[in-house]
Structure formats: structure tokens, C-alpha cells
Amino acid sequence: MPDTVQTNQQFRLASRPVGLPTDANWQLSDEALAPLEDGQVRVKVLYLSLDPAMRGWMNEGKSYIRPVAIGEVMRAGAVGVVAESRSPRFTVGEHVSGGFGVQRYWTGAADDKANPLVKIDPALAPLPAWLNVLGMPGMTAYFGLTDIGQPKAGETVLVSAAAGAVGATVGQVAKHLGCRVVGIAGGADKCRFVVEELGFDACIDYKEGAIGPGLKQHCPNGVDVYFDNVGGEILDAVLTRINMKARIVICGAISQYNNTTPVRGPANYLSLLVNRARMEGMVVFDYAQRYPEGVAKLAQWLREGSFKHREHVVEGLENFPSALLMLFEGKNFGKLVLKIAEA
Amino acid sequence: MPDTVQTNQQFRLASRPVGLPTDANWQLSDEALAPLEDGQVRVKVLYLSLDPAMRGWMNEGKSYIRPVAIGEVMRAGAVGVVAESRSPRFTVGEHVSGGFGVQRYWTGAADDKANPLVKIDPALAPLPAWLNVLGMPGMTAYFGLTDIGQPKAGETVLVSAAAGAVGATVGQVAKHLGCRVVGIAGGADKCRFVVEELGFDACIDYKEGAIGPGLKQHCPNGVDVYFDNVGGEILDAVLTRINMKARIVICGAISQYNNTTPVRGPANYLSLLVNRARMEGMVVFDYAQRYPEGVAKLAQWLREGSFKHREHVVEGLENFPSALLMLFEGKNFGKLVLKIAEA
Numbered sequence: 001m002p003d004t005v006q007t008n009q010q011f012r013l014a015s016r017p018v019g020l021p022t023d024a025n026w027q028l029s030d031e032a033l034a035p036l037e038d039g040q041v042r043v044k045v046l047y048l049s050l051d052p053a054m055r056g057w058m059n060e061g062k063s064y065i066r067p068v069a070i071g072e073v074m075r076a077g078a079v080g081v082v083a084e085s086r087s088p089r090f091t092v093g094e095h096v097s098g099g100f101g102v103q104r105y106w107t108g109a110a111d112d113k114a115n116p117l118v119k120i121d122p123a124l125a126p127l128p129a130w131l132n133v134l135g136m137p138g139m140t141a142y143f144g145l146t147d148i149g150q151p152k153a154g155e156t157v158l159v160s161a162a163a164g165a166v167g168a169t170v171g172q173v174a175k176h177l178g179c180r181v182v183g184i185a186g187g188a189d190k191c192r193f194v195v196e197e198l199g200f201d202a203c204i205d206y207k208e209g210a211i212g213p214g215l216k217q218h219c220p221n222g223v224d225v226y227f228d229n230v231g232g233e234i235l236d237a238v239l240t241r242i243n244m245k246a247r248i249v250i251c252g253a254i255s256q257y258n259n260t261t262p263v264r265g266p267a268n269y270l271s272l273l274v275n276r277a278r279m280e281g282m283v284v285f286d287y288a289q290r291y292p293e294g295v296a297k298l299a300q301w302l303r304e305g306s307f308k309h310r311e312h313v314v315e316g317l318e319n320f321p322s323a324l325l326m327l328f329e330g331k332n333f334g335k336l337v338l339k340i341a342e343a
Numbered sequence: 344m345p346d347t348v349q350t351n352q353q354f355r356l357a358s359r360p361v362g363l364p365t366d367a368n369w370q371l372s373d374e375a376l377a378p379l380e381d382g383q384v385r386v387k388v389l390y391l392s393l394d395p396a397m398r399g400w401m402n403e404g405k406s407y408i409r410p411v412a413i414g415e416v417m418r419a420g421a422v423g424v425v426a427e428s429r430s431p432r433f434t435v436g437e438h439v440s441g442g443f444g445v446q447r448y449w450t451g452a453a454d455d456k457a458n459p460l461v462k463i464d465p466a467l468a469p470l471p472a473w474l475n476v477l478g479m480p481g482m483t484a485y486f487g488l489t490d491i492g493q494p495k496a497g498e499t500v501l502v503s504a505a506a507g508a509v510g511a512t513v514g515q516v517a518k519h520l521g522c523r524v525v526g527i528a529g530g531a532d533k534c535r536f537v538v539e540e541l542g543f544d545a546c547i548d549y550k551e552g553a554i555g556p557g558l559k560q561h562c563p564n565g566v567d568v569y570f571d572n573v574g575g576e577i578l579d580a581v582l583t584r585i586n587m588k589a590r591i592v593i594c595g596a597i598s599q600y601n602n603t604t605p606v607r608g609p610a611n612y613l614s615l616l617v618n619r620a621r622m623e624g625m626v627v628f629d630y631a632q633r634y635p636e637g638v639a640k641l642a643q644w645l646r647e648g649s650f651k652h653r654e655h656v657v658e659g660l661e662n663f664p665s666a667l668l669m670l671f672e673g674k675n676f677g678k679l680v681l682k683i684a685e686a
Contacts, residue, residue, distance in 0.1 A: 236608070251616070253616075265579070265607065266608040266612060267605050268606070269608055269612070270574070270593070270599070272622060273593045273625070274406050274407045274624065274626075275624065278622070280621040281618065281619050283619055
């Protein structure tokens with residue numbers, strides 16, 4: 001039986017930000033829900049994923065994905081529950097994940113390959129975890145590390161934003177592969193979490209000053225794989241400590257996303273030459289065909305109890321603009337999700 | 344029959360340069376030649392290779408090869424002729440290549456694996472070509488392009504310093520592999536040479552201004568492989584034109600070697616992420632075991648007449664300091680070699 005709501009509520013992009021997004025960049029709109037067409041599904045959004053990459057989607061210009069248009073509902077990954085269905089593939093009450101956007105209800109074709117609707121099993125892990133270790137961050141970490149980083153047992157893997165959704169998964173996957181794992185995170189609480197809860201061998205607190213001494217201390221044999229989520233001066237410092245044939249996975253550069261000055265390029269990039277090393281970018285969508293493989297592996301470790309995940313839940317669609325800013329101020333502790341409605 | 348010379352003449356590193364090397368960084372020394380010991384060979388140096396990498400060897404600090412020490416004979420690749428031999432492996436009059444240094448005579452063990460003496464065949468190509476297409480620059484180009492760049496037929500290969508020793512070989516190898524090949528060089532003469540003599544499809548003159556429009560015009564399908572010898576703003580401009588899964592070979596950064604300010608990092612490096620592209624360093628010495636394969640392939644193309652090489656010969660050991668500077672001013676046209684003595 002369908003919900004009987006008649007209106008939706010949405011955050012639309014009102015203008016493109018310069019530097020950090022402000023309230024003026026958003027427009028909150030209300031819209032009547034049209035009746036479903038044949039083949040369509042309506043999803044009640046339960047949890048939204050808030051990600052650093054969203055900042056890039058707000059910019060104009062070519063990137064790995066088209067920008068969100070002015071006036072368009074802001075793009076976001078989410079989990080929800082099927083509220084109405086005119087597709088034989090989906091039944092009301094089933095849980096699904098997809099690119100539902102920053103809104104209360106998503107309506108679309110059940111078989112849209114460009115925005116696939118994926119059934120998820122809440123018995124395997126709580127719903128927010130499907131936006132974390134079993135969602136895009138988990139897939140990013142799993143395939144970025146194994147396919148691009150290619151760590152071997154005994155090697156040293158370093159990961160920045162280690163307490164974040166991607167970093168936490170990268171480090172734990174690397175531990176399962178037999179590596180020495182060192183994180184970089186901001187603040188004593190996050191570093192303690194990374195070592196004591198996630199099981200990293202060490203964590204460097206970048207808020208305590210330059211990370212050089214920490215790298216020297218905790219990566220005594222150099223760095224074989226660096227999984228970079230932050231860019232900027234941390235990337236530059238790591239470049240001075242990489243080993244021969246090191247692999248640097250460029251996954252993101254959160255330190256640079258809100259720059260109003262030009263991006264800071266890695267001045268020490270010639271260390272790649274000296275060390276015959278590689279720096280390579282990755283985008284998770286390239287691995288869409290292999291997500292089931294990643295989910296199966298991570299779910300196995302979750303079931304075995306040898307894998308942790310942590311979500312930072314903020315409540316209420318209306319808090320979307322301020323919650324998004326937490327990412328860039330390092331204020332979230334764990335994968336940031338916005339709770340939109342009760343399951 | 345040994346030559347009867349009694350003295351050697353050498354350029355030694357007197358001090359480390361700041362910015363461009365000056366005369367004050369060099370000390371010209373004369374030294375009596377000691378009699379050969381058993382197992383040693385004495386080589387009369389005929390041609391010295393002058394290379395941008397020499398600038399890096401003059402700096403203190405860890406690199407892919409130890410720095411030249413203060414007071415030490417400056418390191419240089421060279422070809423010469425065996426003048427005396429107390430090794431059964433080498434006969435007076437044979438031609439050899441090796442790391443003979445900036446001096447008139449080299450004396451050393453015939454079987455020193457750290458500085459191997461390699462017989463060369465002057466019938467295959469003139470002696471200076473053994474410092475060019477059949478020497479280190481040729482090996483750098485051949486293995487850097489094929490092993491790290493991995494171009495496929497039909498792809499676009501872009502190479503900077505295209506009229507230089509490495510660039511000229513990179514482009515011609517890429518043409519033999521069926522690629523569209525575009526060069527970047529300084530000045531109309533070099534660009535004409537690159538297109539008309541070497542057979543590149545196009546060449547962009549960086550001295551005419553920003554290379555962006557040239558890249559757009561001559562790489563209409565983007566850049567699949569960029570072989571970078573220069574770094575700096577050219578690397579940054581190319582990063583905006585790379586294709587998905589592009590490979591950037593970091594072979595050198597001549598624009599940055601004499602910097603007294605910090606190296607300019609590639610501000611557009613996040614294009615690697617957007618395009619799932621790779622930037623990887625290479626050092627030719629890693630391919631020492633495979634040099635015979637590279638020499639055989641390039642010699643075959645030379646014999647077939649489908650491969651060009653050009654050397655810029657400066658005469659006289661005494662001109663070493665000024666000749667070296669030509670590299671950084673873009674004044675040489677072709678592989679720069681210093682002729683020390685008649686063959």
C-alpha cells in the first residue's frame with residue numbers, strides 16, 4: 001500500500017559556491033508528487049550520504065561526472081524504502097540504495113541504468129552502513145586499494161583521512177591483506193579510534209604540526225602505498241618518504257576543494273622519478289560491475305566481526321547545508337549521514 | 344701498443360651550484376697516469392655525453408644515484424677507445440662506452456659491474472650516435488615509452504623537448520608503433536626538424552606562447568601518452584588535455600633543475616583523478632639488463648633507414664662548462680656531445 005503523502009521536499013542548487021558553500025547556494029523547494037507511471041518506483045529516502053565529492057559536483061565544468069545544474073535537486077547517494085511501485089522488480093517495503101538526491105522522495109524508472117536501484121539487505125548491516133563500508137566509500141576503498149594500490153603483505157600502507165569513511169575501510173582492508181598500516185587523521189580522538197578501534201598500527205595527528213616526524217617514526221621502512229584523500233601539504237610530505245616503486249592512489253583532495261586560489265600541486269612530484277613510483281587517479285564508478293565482489297568480501301569480514309564501521313548521523317533534511325560543511329571542517333567523526341526519516 | 348701519454352686532465356666538482364652552474368663550480372686538474380694494474384683497462388675518451396641529468400648529480404642529497412662528491416671527477420657517459428689493457432676481455436683499439444667522466448682518460452677495472460664497460464660497433468652507427476639513439480637517451484626513450492607509456496596503435500603520444508636526444512627517439516619509436524605523434528619544442532627550426540626530418544605529425548613551439556591552443560589543434564582527440572622531459576607549466580597545460588586512462592611518463596623536468604625557488608608542482612594533478620590517469624617516474628638504469636634488446640630494435644630501424652638521429656658536437660674538453668649550460672638555455676639542437684679527441 002502506497003504512502004499517502006502528496007508533497008516532496010527538496011534541496012536544489014541555487015547558485016555555484018565560491019569557496020565553502022553557504023545557505024545562499026541552496027533553495028528549499030516543495031513539490032507535489034505526481035502519480036507513478038508504469039515501470040516507475042517511488043522511494044522514501046531514509047538516510048542520505050554526505051560526501052566531500054559533493055563539493056566538486058557543485059562546480060561548473062567537465063569532471064568525472066556532469067555538474068549539478070542550477071535549479072536541479074542536489075545529487076546524493078542514499079538508502080530508502082520502496083513506498084510505491086509500478087515495477088514488477090520492486091515491492092513496497094523493500095530496502096534499496098541509489099542516487100536519490102537531497103529530497104524526501106525519489107521517483108524514477110526501476111530499470112534506469114544511469115541511476116540503478118539496488119536492493120540491500122538490512123539484516124547484513126544497519127542501513128547507514130550501506131552508505132559506508134557496504135556503499136560507495138567502501139567500494140572506493142576496496143577497489144582503489146586493491147586494484148590501484150596493489151599492496152603486498154609486509155608492505156607499509158599509509159592512508160589520509162583515516163577516520164573517515166574511505167580511510168577507515170582502506171586501512172582495515174590493508175590489515176586483512178597483511179600490511180603495516182599507518183593512518184593520518186586530525187585530533188587525538190580520531191587517532192585513538194583509528195588505532196584502538198580499527199586496528200591500525202599507528203596514526204599521525206596532523207593537527208599537532210608537520211607530519212614529517214610522525215612519518216619517520218611510524219613508517220621506518222618508508223611508504224609503499226599511499227592512499228590520498230586530502231592532497232595539499234600532506235601529499236607533499238608523503239612524497240619525500242615513498243619507497244622505490246611506490247603507488248600513490250589519488251582518491252580525493254579535500255584540502256583543496258574549497259580553494260579560491262589555485263590548487264596546490266605536489267611540489268615534490270619528482271620523487272616519483274627518483275623512486276620509479278606512480279601516482280594514479282581512481283573513480284569508484286568504474287568498478288560498478290564489480291561492486292557485488294566488493295560487498296561480498298566486506299560483508300564476510302563484517303560477519304566474522306573483524307571489521308568495524310562508524311557513522312556520524314545528523315538528523316533532519318533541513319540540516320543538510322550545515323551538515324555538509326562539517327566535512328570540510330573535519331567535524332564529523334565517522335561516515336557522515338543525514339537521517340531523513342524513520343525506517 | 345699503449346699510448347705513451349703520461350698525464351690526464353679532468354674536470355672536478357669544486358662546489359655545489361645554486362641555480363645555473365658557473366665556472367667557480369669547476370676545478371680543472373692535471374694528474375699523472377699510474378701504470379695499469381692487472382685486470383684494468385685504460386680508455387682514451389673520444390666523446391662525452393652532456394645531459395640535463397648532470398645538473399641533478401651536482402646537488403647534495405638522496406636521488407636515484409649518489410651525488411658527485413666535492414673534488415670528484417664529474418660523472419659523464421662517454422665513448423672511447425681502449426688505449427691500454429691488462430684484461431683479456433679488451434684489446435687496444437676496441438671501441439667502448441661507459442661512465443668515463445669528464446676527463447681525457449679513464450682507468451678502471453674491466454669487470455666493474457657498477458660501471459660496466461660495453462663494447463660498441465662503430466660500423467653500426469657513428470660514435471656520437473652511441474651517446475644518443477644507441478646510448479642512454481635512446482634506452483631512456485625506448486623503455487620509458489614502451490614499458491611505462493605503453494602506447495597502442497592509433498593513440499596520441501605527446502613528447503616535450505621533442506628535438507632533444509630522448510624526445511626525438513620517443514617520437515620516432517611511437518611512429519613505428521602506429522601512433523599519432525606530436526612534439527613540443529622551442530623555436531621554428533626545431534619544430535621544422537621534428538616534423539620534416541623526424542616525421543612527427545605536428546610540433547608545438549612553446550616559445551610562441553602558451554601551448555594550450557597548439558594542444559587543442561594538434562591533439563584533437565586528446566593525449567593518451569605524455570612523455571615529459573620538462574615539467575613546469577607545460578606539464579600543467581598537458582594535464583588539462585589528457586584522456587581517460589592516460590599515462591604520463593615522468594622522465595625529467597629540465598625547466599625546474601636550476602630553480603632557486605621551490606619546484607613548481609603540477610597544480611592540475613587532480614586531472615589524474617578525473618581521468619583515472621597515471622603519472623609514473625622512470626630511470627633508465629633499471630633497464631640495464633634489457634639494453635641489448637633496445638639497441639637491437641633501434642639498430643634495426645637505423646639500418647632500414649627509417650630512423651633519424653642528430654648530434655650537436657662541441658669540440659674541446661676545456662669547453663665543458665659552457666657547453667653544459669647550452670642544455671638549460673635550449674641552445675643545442677640535437678643530442679649535445681663534447682668531442683675530446685680524434686678517433
